[in-house]
Amino acid sequence: MQLRGRTNGLIHSPIGEAFALLAAHKPTRPLLNLSQAAPSFPPAPVVADRIAAVAYEEDGARYVPQQGLEPLRQALAQELTQLYPGQVGTNQVLITAGCNQAFCVVASAMTNPGDNLIVALPYYFNHDMWLEVEGIQRRYVHPALDMMPTVADAEALIDDRTRAIVLVSPGNPSGVTLPPERLAAFYDLCAARGIALILDETYRSYRSTDAAAHDLYDRSDWTDHLITLHSFSKDLAIPGYRVGAVVGAPSALAEAMKLVDCVAICAPRIGQEAALAGLLHATEWRTEQAARIGERHKQFQMVMAPSPGGYELLSSGAYFGWVRHPHDLVGSLDVVADLLDQKDILVIPGTAFTPTDERMLRLSFANLSEPEIYELAVRLAE
Numbered sequence: 078m079q080l081r082g083r084t085n086g087l088i089h090s091p092i093g094e095a096f097a098l099l100a101a102h103k104p105t106r107p108l109l110n111l112s113q114a115a116p117s118f119p120p121a122p123v124v125a126d127r128i129a130a131v132a133y134e135e136d137g138a139r140y141v142p143q144q145g146l147e148p149l150r151q152a153l154a155q156e157l158t159q160l161y162p163g164q165v166g167t168n169q170v171l172i173t174a175g176c177n178q179a180f181c182v183v184a185s186a187m188t189n190p191g192d193n194l195i196v197a198l199p200y201y202f203n204h205d206m207w208l209e210v211e212g213i214q215r216r217y218v219h220p221a222l223d224m225m226p227t228v229a230d231a232e233a234l235i236d237d238r239t240r241a242i243v244l245v246s247p248g249n250p251s252g253v254t255l256p257p258e259r260l261a262a263f264y265d266l267c268a269a270r271g272i273a274l275i276l277d278e279t280y281r282s283y284r285s286t287d288a289a290a291h292d293l294y295d296r297s298d299w300t301d302h303l304i305t306l307h308s309f310s311k312d313l314a315i316p317g318y319r320v321g322a323v324v325g326a327p328s329a330l331a332e333a334m335k336l337v338d339c340v341a342i343c344a345p346r347i348g349q350e351a352a353l354a355g356l357l358h359a360t361e362w363r364t365e366q367a368a369r370i371g372e373r374h375k376q377f378q379m380v381m382a383p384s385p386g387g388y389e390l391l392s393s394g395a396y397f398g399w400v401r402h403p404h405d406l407v408g409s410l411d412v413v414a415d416l417l418d419q420k421d422i423l424v425i426p427g428t429a430f431t432p433t434d435e436r437m438l439r440l441s442f443a444n445l446s447e448p449e450i451y452e453l454a455v456r457l458a459e
Contacts, residue, residue: 083210091202091429098414104421109445109453112423114249114396116314117444120351121362124313127354131347140342143334145172145322146349152356153307153322163294171330173337174344176279176308176321181207182340183275183304183323186332187240188213194275195234195242197226199399199430199437201249201277214238217432224253224392224399228262232270241273241304242266246290247280250430250439252394254284260291268302279308279321280395282367285374300326309348311396312363313355318348370396370443373450377442380454388438388457396443399427401436408435420456 095112119125131137144150150170157165173179180203184194190212196205197218208215216234218226231242242263246255255263260276267274274293281290293303304325310316321344323333337343355363377398381390387403402412409426416422427437442450 083212087206087210088202088429091425094410095413095423095425098417099423102417102421106421109420109422109449109456111440111442111445111453112425114311114441114443115316116311116366118314118366120314121355121359123358123362124315124351124355128318128347128351131350137346137350139346141344141346141349143338143343144330145170145344146346146353149349149353149356150322152353153324156356157294157324161289161294162292163296163299165294165324168327169300169324169330171323171325171333171337172344172349173321173323174341174348175310175316175319176277176306177203178319178337178341178344179306179308179321179323180204180275180277182333182336183306183325183329184208184213184241184243185211185336186329187273192238192240193236194240195231197231197242197244197248198432199248199250199427199434200243201245202429204243204245204277218242220251220253224248224251225255225259228259228266231263232266235270235272239270239272241275243275243277245277245279247284247395248392248397249280249395250397250425250427251392251399252397253392253399254290254394257289257291260293264293264296264299264303268298273302273304275304275306277306279306280311281307282312282363283370283395285371285394300329304329309352309355312367313352313359314366315348315351315355318345318351320344320348320352373442373445373447376447376450377440377445377453380450385454385458391437393442396441398440398442400424400438400440402438409438412438420459422453422456 151167154165154167154170193214193216195216218231264274307322309320389401390398392399409428413426425439427434
């Protein structure tokens with residue numbers, strides 16, 4: 078039976094398409110895989126030990142409270158309160174089955190079909206896919222020369238059916254971190270227009286500064302206009318355990334939980350236990366991993382600075398480089414196929430993150446070793 082519903086015509090996951098290309102490929106030298114941003118290393122030993130222990134516990138496979146394990150919600154609230162100005166409470170945290178689910182339940186809970194969300198380009202592809210399948214109009218804010226969206230451009234798109242502005246910082250795929258003053262300006266716009274700011278902070282641990290990412294939790298009315306999304310997948314190297322979080326007003330979380338109940342009941346217990354162990358006992362390990370990936374970023378910037386082979390780095394950060402390829406008359410998916418076929422390099426086409434731009438590629442450098450990053454530049458220049 079062939080299904081012909083709302084997903085008919087929706088794009089397939091670009092990660093899946095990349096792996097389909099890889100399955101048909103016969104490499105002539107070691108593959109440089111820059112396609113996926115999931116950590117390629119195991120979690121901290123204390124996290125792995127806790128995962129193993131939970132599997133043998135009496136309640137290890139049972140449901141958890143729908144809002145999530147209270148110790149985990151408390152630990153995340155305390156961490157955010159320590160890292161940011163302002164206060165986050167345990168009752169303002171909802172644990173979800175990954176950050177993807179966090180975005181989906183929030184976006185669906187705040188909209189009706191025909192409403193619109195303003196989305197900064199380049200977008201994270203699963204965000205755009207979900208809004209399309211839900212019948213939510215996307216209004217795109219194009220980046221300025223510094224690869225950041227402007228408040229003025231976003232404001233021009235707001236109408237009486239706009240429900241939120243969606244930002245991702247650091248960005249996937251751009252790597253760009255929005256400075257606190259830009260986030261504050263977007264918040265002020267949302268507050269003035271009576272809409273929400275949805276801020277996806279999946280890669281917050283991979284910024285190039287220890288300063289607070291923003292001071293929005295310090296606003297007296299932050300729960301009226303701000304929802305932040307978080308992931309434990311990258312920070313703790315547990316992407317397969319599917320655990321993320323929504324931070325916002327308890328009333329907003331209550332609406333989102335109605336959808337969580339329909340699609341997952343609750344986030345998996347074993348993932349929540351893993352995340353709790355990481356927050357409580359793997360702080361030094363997390364810091365070391367973030368620093369290591371930060372060094373890879375510096376190496377990546379250095380080797381890409383001369384635009385090897387005409388591949389121009391427009392922005393980078395966290396796990397990603399946003400690169401313009403040199404082929405005027407060739408689509409980005411064809412360039413991806415050629416890079417794999419001719420250079421044994423696997424990347425993601427930019428059309429996964431923009432509606433029409435055929436000149437861009439996303440390179441996820443974080444999983445490459447230092448020699449592989451240098452090898453990347455050599456192969457691009459061939």
